[in-house]
Amino acid sequence: MLKSMDDFLNLYKQSQEALGREKMRILICAGTGCVANGSLDVYDEFLSRVKEQNLPVKVHLMEEVDDEPHALNISGCHGFCEMGPLVRIEPGGVFYHHVKKDDVKEIVDKHILNNQLVERLLYTHPVTGQTVATQDEIPFYQKQTRVALEHCGRINPDDLNDYIAHGGYQAITRALFNMTPEKVVEEVLDSGLRGRGGGGFPTGKKWQFAASTQGAKKYIICNGDEGDPGAFMDRSVMEGDPHRVLEGMMIAGFAIGADEGYVYVRAEYPLAVKRLKRAVAEAARTGLLGDNILNSGFSFKVNIKEGAGAFVCGEETALIASIEGERGMPRPRPPFPANKGLWNCPTIINNVETLANLPSIILKGGKWFKGFGTEGSPGTKTFALAGQVAHTGLVEIPMGISLREIVFDIGGGLRENKKFKAVQIGGPSGGCLTENHLDLSLDYDELRKAGAMIGSGGLVVMGEDTCMVEVAKFFMGFVQNESCGKCVPCREGTKRMLEILTAITEGRAGEEDLLLLEELALAVQDGSLCGLGKTAPNPVLTTLKYFKDEYIAHIRDKKCPAGVCKALLDYHIDQDKCKGCGLCAKVCPAEAITGNKKEPHVIDVAKCLKCGTCMEKCKFDAIYTA
Numbered sequence: 001m002l003k004s005m006d007d008f009l010n011l012y013k014q015s016q017e018a019l020g021r022e023k024m025r026i027l028i029c030a031g032t033g034c035v036a037n038g039s040l041d042v043y044d045e046f047l048s049r050v051k052e053q054n055l056p057v058k059v060h061l062m063e064e065v066d067d068e069p070h071a072l073n074i075s076g077c078h079g080f081c082e083m084g085p086l087v088r089i090e091p092g093g094v095f096y097h098h099v100k101k102d103d104v105k106e107i108v109d110k111h112i113l114n115n116q117l118v119e120r121l122l123y124t125h126p127v128t129g130q131t132v133a134t135q136d137e138i139p140f141y142q143k144q145t146r147v148a149l150e151h152c153g154r155i156n157p158d159d160l161n162d163y164i165a166h167g168g169y170q171a172i173t174r175a176l177f178n179m180t181p182e183k184v185v186e187e188v189l190d191s192g193l194r195g196r197g198g199g200g201f202p203t204g205k206k207w208q209f210a211a212s213t214q215g216a217k218k219y220i221i222c223n224g225d226e227g228d229p230g231a232f233m234d235r236s237v238m239e240g241d242p243h244r245v246l247e248g249m250m251i252a253g254f255a256i257g258a259d260e261g262y263v264y265v266r267a268e269y270p271l272a273v274k275r276l277k278r279a280v281a282e283a284a285r286t287g288l289l290g291d292n293i294l295n296s297g298f299s300f301k302v303n304i305k306e307g308a309g310a311f312v313c314g315e316e317t318a319l320i321a322s323i324e325g326e327r328g329m330p331r332p333r334p335p336f337p338a339n340k341g342l343w344n345c346p347t348i349i350n351n352v353e354t355l356a357n358l359p360s361i362i363l364k365g366g367k368w369f370k371g372f373g374t375e376g377s378p379g380t381k382t383f384a385l386a387g388q389v390a391h392t393g394l395v396e397i398p399m400g401i402s403l404r405e406i407v408f409d410i411g412g413g414l415r416e417n418k419k420f421k422a423v424q425i426g427g428p429s430g431g432c433l434t435e436n437h438l439d440l441s442l443d444y445d446e447l448r449k450a451g452a453m454i455g456s457g458g459l460v461v462m463g464e465d466t467c468m469v470e471v472a473k474f475f476m477g478f479v480q481n482e483s484c485g486k487c488v489p490c491r492e493g494t495k496r497m498l499e500i501l502t503a504i505t506e507g508r509a510g511e512e513d514l515l516l517l518e519e520l521a522l523a524v525q526d527g528s529l530c531g532l533g534k535t536a537p538n539p540v541l542t543t544l545k546y547f548k549d550e551y552i553a554h555i556r557d558k559k560c561p562a563g564v565c566k567a568l569l570d571y572h573i574d575q576d577k578c579k580g581c582g583l584c585a586k587v588c589p590a591e592a593i594t595g596n597k598k599e600p601h602v603i604d605v606a607k608c609l610k611c612g613t614c615m616e617k618c619k620f621d622a623i624y625t626a
């Protein structure tokens with residue numbers, strides 16, 4: 001149990017020495033994606049193969065092993081999940097992908113015993129066709145700058161000593177012993193850090209408010225709800241570097257005078273819950289959480305609260321209600337939580353990524369942080385890159401780089417050489433941007449000007465065959481389902497908007513419906529109580545603004561230009577391609593296909609149910625939609 005700063009420095013020295021003694025570090029990704037693809041089996045296989053070779057091996061940093069041990073560690077997500085399971089080997093940062101249990105013997109025999117690379121498991125550059133050995137040489141990583149994700153994929157999330165060896169808990173000790181709470185707030189103000197949970201409110205300003213509010217008891221809440229569909233940035237930080245999140249909370253606690261914190265994490269993130277719980281227990285056991293930490297006079301306790309997984313519970317007043325055991329519903333603000341929050345005490349709610357930036361800001365200074373990004377949006381931002389882009393995954397980029405760089409340089413462009421059409425950015429609160437926005441600087445203010453939002457960092461890339469009305473309908477369906485129902489504009493308005501969008505995609509809408517849709521969108525935006533309703537119309541408004549012709553085509557011509565909306569498509573048989581095999585007629589549930597053997601068949605459009613079965617079955621690609 002550490003009782004003083006000297007004790008901490010001793011532990012730091014010991015863990016650094018243990019790290020320095022490692023001859024080789026083998027990191028097997030144990031993020032959710034890689035675990036789902038069998039990375040824990042890969043880990044077990046490594047362990048038995050390395051032992052079989054009688055190599056000195058350790059699975060915890062401080063394990064007592066002969067000189068120069070081989071460290072075998074699980075790690076958090078590296079971001080390039082589609083290539084998983086991933087194995088990274090230090091020194092050198094060698095990067096093996098799609099590693100299966102059966103590949104382990106070869107890696108051990110060649111790389112670990114003989115320092116030779118296993119070529120077939122290295123990344124092949126898509127343009128040059130050459131293999132690259134290290135992670136840093138892969139285009140996906142080259143334009144990234146890692147601050148919040150600094151240690152993700154590099155340290156063992158289940159080992160406090162590994163975090164300490166990599167500089168962990170240095171920031172909070174610096175704050176406790178060399179800074180005043182006011183100085184900490186000042187440093188964060190200087191950094192210009194804006195909340196990464198979606199709103200982009202300056203973190204330092206929010207803290208200033210809570211710090212100056214009187215209260216015997218104050219709280220820090222870490223918002224790990226992450227309800228946006230497809231987002232997994234916060235999950236990856238909580239799973240891959242849980243101590244960093246705790247350290248960020250402690251820094252925030254010290255700054256505002258709070259002695260207790262909650263991590264609100266959805267129960268659908270069992271790995272994050274497990275790793276956070278373990279980190280809290282380990283930090284408490286070591287004396288880095290609890291009463292009078294390192295004899296500094298500062299006490300801090302952390303609780304983990306598992307949320308049931310409702311999008312609206314990410315909204316701060318709903319989140320507080322949920323922790324208090326009430327139904328997670330927003331309430332009007334003011335009073336703001338910084339004034340009257342959890343159990344009516346001053347409370348600061350910060351997003352996971354916001355908190356994960358803090359240790360670096362305290363250690364390296366606000367000015368250092370401001371060196372990345374743009375004047376109005378300093379620092380870096382993580383994004384979950386998804387959709388039709390060649391490389392999907394988790395990325396962290398300096399604010400201000402362009403969408404083009406993300407989509408084409410990091411993401412490798414569109415899959416199957418599809419033509420770029422749009423990006424949906426910011427999840428349900430965000431909007432859709434077009435080819436004309438590809439050179440837009442990615443920061444809070446530029447995106448807002450374009451009608452979109454950085455939000456929490458969802459970024460879905462869409463190709464030519466995406467229907468933008470369908471996209472708007474998808475997000476509207478999501479928010480309509482997630483609306484808590486407390487206020488009428490959101491509860492009824494999103495429902496009506498969804499009905500209109502559905503009617504458009506089914507060819508049942510008239511042009512007057514477009515006007516009504518826009519009118520409703522503005523009313524929902526204006527009249528809703530919380531951010532869910534206020535931002536819910538964004539995907540609709542941006543698609544209406546940038547892709548109006550697609551809406552018109554659905555309404556006027558009863559056509560879906562992208563060929564997606566089933567109700568507006570008819571199935572046909574290409575008379576030149578059809579061989580008359582009859583398979584389609586056999587599987588058609590509506591008996592809509594007729595034709596003689598070995599002669600071209602035809603579909604009776606009036607009878608067709610548009611089920612698509614015939615198209616799936618035809619081996620000659622003769623069936624098409626139009």
Ligand SMILES: Cc1cc2nc3c(=O)[nH]c(=O)nc-3n(C[C@H](O)[C@H](O)[C@H](O)COP(=O)(O)O)c2cc1C
Binds near residue numbers: 351
């Ligand atoms: C409907 C809704 C859902 C939200 N979901 C999240 C979330 O999952 N995670 C998060 O950090 N913030 C979420 N927010 C924003 C939070 O309410 C809050 O602004 C944020 O956690 C503050 O932290 P920050 O200043 O560090 O960004 C959501 C807001 C709304 C309106």
Ligand code: SF4
Binds near residue numbers: 482483485487532
């Ligand atoms: S805007 Fe929607 S989610 Fe927010 S309080 Fe109103 S009904 Fe609930």
Ligand code: SF4
Binds near residue numbers: 573579582617
């Ligand atoms: S399955 Fe294809 S080739 Fe065979 S009859 Fe139908 S359309 Fe023609």
Ligand code: SF4
Binds near residue numbers: 588593608610615
């Ligand atoms: S889409 Fe379905 S219902 Fe229509 S012709 Fe093909 S199999 Fe028959």
Ligand code: FES
Binds near residue numbers: 031032076081082086
């Ligand atoms: S989970 Fe392994 S790279 Fe993301």
